[in-house]
Amino acid sequence: MPLMVPVFKRELANKMYTPSTYYLGRFFSHMILQLFYPVSFVCIVFWGLDIDESWHNWLMFVLYAGILNLAMNAQGYFCGVLTNDPEGANQINTFAILLFMLTSGGLGNVAAFPAWITALSFISPQRYACQGFFYRMI
Secondary structure, eight states: OGGGHHHHHHHHHTTSOOHHHHHHHHHHHTHHHHHHHHHHHHHHHGGGSOSOOOHHHHHHHHHHHHHHHHHHHHHHHHHHHHOSOHHHHHHHHHHHHHHHHHTSSSSSOGGGSOHHHHHHHTTOHHHHHHHHHHHHHO
């Protein structure tokens, strides 16, 4: 997003659209491309796992992977508008991803974390994706 900031600011100054319209349009127009990776990844990995290979289980795996990918792309757009500097946006996004990964329960038991980390884990999209993936595998 920081590469598009000059164009965005110029078009916003000309009152061509509102910021919410721009970001929703950009998000939905890239959705097909954003969903290619999780679908292809699940098609490769799913049958390598020793789990129930039903159609419903595969569909739920694709759904969890797709929703997580869209949530992380939305987070990337959000971090991109916090600063005009591409490096700064990458650093903010990396910090947010690492924080969400640590509070997702994938690296430790969420019940053993301090109260503030447990509270933070409730907004982590990766926590819900981990729970969904583990639920499908068990």
